Structures are given as C-alpha cells and as structure tokens.
Amino acid sequence: MNQEFSQLSQEIQKHRSFAVVCHKKPDGDAVGCVLAFASYLESLGKQVQKYCVDEVPSYLSFLPESELIKKPKDEFWQNSDAVVMLDCGDLGMSGIDREELQDRVIVNIDHHISNSGYGAVNLVQHTSAATAEILYNYFEEVQFKIDKPAATNLLCGVYTDTDAFTNLGTTPESLRVSSELLKLGANFKEITAQTMRNKSVASLKLWGRALERLRFDAKKGIAVTVIKHTDFDECGAEPDDTEGVANLLNHLSDVKMAMVLRDLGDGMVKGSLRTTKELIDVSQIAKLMGGGGHAKAAGFTVKGKVIESDNRWKIVE
Numbered sequence: 001m002n003q004e005f006s007q008l009s010q011e012i013q014k015h016r017s018f019a020v021v022c023h024k025k026p027d028g029d030a031v032g033c034v035l036a037f038a039s040y041l042e043s044l045g046k047q048v049q050k051y052c053v054d055e056v057p058s059y060l061s062f063l064p065e066s067e068l069i070k071k072p073k074d075e076f077w078q079n080s081d082a083v084v085m086l087d088c089g090d091l092g093m094s095g096i097d098r099e100e101l102q103d104r105v106i107v108n109i110d111h112h113i114s115n116s117g118y119g120a121v122n123l124v125q126h127t128s129a130a131t132a133e134i135l136y137n138y139f140e141e142v143q144f145k146i147d148k149p150a151a152t153n154l155l156c157g158v159y160t161d162t163d164a165f166t167n168l169g170t171t172p173e174s175l176r177v178s179s180e181l182l183k184l185g186a187n188f189k190e191i192t193a194q195t196m197r198n199k200s201v202a203s204l205k206l207w208g209r210a211l212e213r214l215r216f217d218a219k220k221g222i223a224v225t226v227i228k229h230t231d232f233d234e235c236g237a238e239p240d241d242t243e244g245v246a247n248l249l250n251h252l253s254d255v256k257m258a259m260v261l262r263d264l265g266d267g268m269v270k271g272s273l274r275t276t277k278e279l280i281d282v283s284q285i286a287k288l289m290g291g292g293g294h295a296k297a298a299g300f301t302v303k304g305k306v307i308e309s310d311n312r313w314k315i316v317e
C-alpha cells in the first residue's frame with residue numbers, strides 16, 4: 001500500500017472517537033467528503049461526529065445525512081480523540097480557533113496546493129481534482145465498501161470541484177474515479193439537478209443585469225461587469241448569486257480574465273476575478289489590490305465606488 005495511505009490507516013486504528021471537519025462556507029467537495037469519511041469511520045466501529053462552522057448550503061441538503069452536520073463546540077467535539085480535517089488548505093480554513101485545536105491529533109486530508117502539512121498525519125495530493133478523489137483511492141486501498149450514499153457524496157465532490165468536468169483540474173484520474181463511483185450507484189441525476197440546474201429566477205435576473213453591463217477590453221482580453229447593491233433587492237437575489245456571475249463569464253471565448261465588481265453600497269467595492277487560461281494567475285492581480293485567492297479564482301475588496309466612463313467601468317474614490 002502507498003505509504004501515505006498506510007500511515008493514515010494506522011493512525012485511525014489508534015483512536016476511538018473522531019470529529020470530522022471541513023472548511024467554512026462548505027462546497028460540494030467539503031460536505032461530500034465529511035459524509036463519506038464519517039461513514040468509513042463508522043464502518044470501523046468508531047464514534048464519529050460531523051462538523052462545520054457554517055451551515056450546509058441548501059443546494060447541498062440532498063446529500064445523504066448532510067442534516068447531521070453540526071457546529072463544533074459540543075461535548076463530543078471537546079472530548080474526541082482526533083480531528084479529521086477535510087479539504088482544508090490550512091487550519092484557518094476550518095474557521096475553528098487555533099487554541100481549540102492545540103494538543104489535538106489532527107489528520108489532514110486535502111488537495112489544495114498551498115497545504116503546508118499541518119497534521120500529525122497528512123494525506124495531501126494537490127494533483128487531485130478534489131479531496132473526494134483522494135478519499136476514493138484511499139477507500140479502494142483499504143477495501144472499504146463504498147455504498148450508494150457514499151458514492152453520491154464522493155461524486156458530488158469531484159463533480160463540483162471540476163465545475164462539472166470542465167475546468168483544468170479535470171484529469172483522466174478524476175474521470176476514472178467518477179466512472180467507478182457511477183458504477184457503484186452514485187445518484188448522478190440528483191447531483192446535476194441540485195448543483196448545476198438549480199438556478200432561481202431571481203439569480204437569472206441578476207445575471208441579466210450583469211450581462212447587460214458587460215464591457216470587454218479586446219486589447220487586454222479582460223471582461224468586466226458590475227453589480228450594484230440595489231440589484232439584489234430589485235431582483236430578489238442573494239449576495240451568493242454573484243459567484244455564479246463570475247463563473248458564467250468564464251464561458252466567454254477570447255477572454256483572458258473576467259472580473260465582477262460588486263458595489264457594496266457602503267463605500268466599498270468587491271472584485272471577483274476568474275480565468276481559465278493556464279498561464280494566468282489571477283491571485284497575483286488580487287494581491288496587488290490587497291486581496292488573494294487561487295490561481296484561477298481570486299478576489300479583493302477596496303474602498304470606492306464604480307462609475308462608467310468611456311464605455312468602461314472604473315473604481316473611483
């Protein structure tokens with residue numbers, strides 16, 4: 001067995017009770033992994049509780065047993081032997097106070113390139129499209145029998161982290177794993193319906209405004225649009241619906257970088273940057289603006305307001 005897998009399996013044998021945690025603002029990979037890994041630990045007769053500092057978003061509530069994910073700080077949390085961190089690039093991503101994590105055995109399973117290996121045991125593979133892909137391979141090695149609910153949970157992770165198998169994270173391995181999970185009975189229909197075909201009329205109205213205001217600088221290859229704070233009320237949309245706009249702009253051809261500027265209405269402007277180009281790292285641009293993020297998706301918040309001049313959007317003081 002691969003050394004990292006056997007270290008993980010040995011570490012798990014040492015403990016009796018586990019808190020299984022994912023990152024704050026959980027996505028499909030985070031929630032799917034918590035549920036799948038908890039079911040694996042339960043199959044070994046361990047005591048398990050699933051945690052996240054934030055609620056599971058409603059579009060992921062179809063995932064089997066997602067309603068059992070709690071906020072940390074209960075008695076089980078205080079007394080569990082080990083904490084399994086899933087899909088957390090660093091301890092901060094979990095949203096849990098560092099002090100609360102001190103002196104605890106931490107098991108770190110993740111695919112973020114920035115992961116520093118903060119656990120007592122680390123299973124970090126940054127070439128994996130999703131943490132769920134790593135879990136699948138681990139389960140195969142330790143011969144954990146993946147049932148239908150676990151297959152759905154894991155496939156949801158790979159499917160959402162690859163943006164429905166369209167982003168550059170998608171590899172032959174992620175497709176192989178997905179194919180195996182389908183064979184095991186993952187509910188693909190439900191996954192696509194809930195995670196991709198899940199838009200509200202309100203969010204599409206918001207997208208309509210953003211598309212109408214889209215400006216394209218052909219020389220620089222940059223597409224920019226604006227969402228005003230009054231749009232949310234007028235469309236009945238939620239601030240979360242803005243993320244969808246940024247991803248939508250990734251579908252434009254001949255665009256090197258797409259940017260959504262959100263006028264927050266309190267003198268601040270929030271920018272979301274996206275690219276699909278292999279050689280472009282938008283986190284560097286976000287950093288120049290005092291923000292940060294990933295190479296393909298990043299953001300910043302600055303003081304100012306957005307105005308239009310010369311058919312372009314500008315942030316002014």
Ligand SMILES: [Mn+2]
Nearest residue numbers: 029087130131
């Ligand atoms: Mn992930």
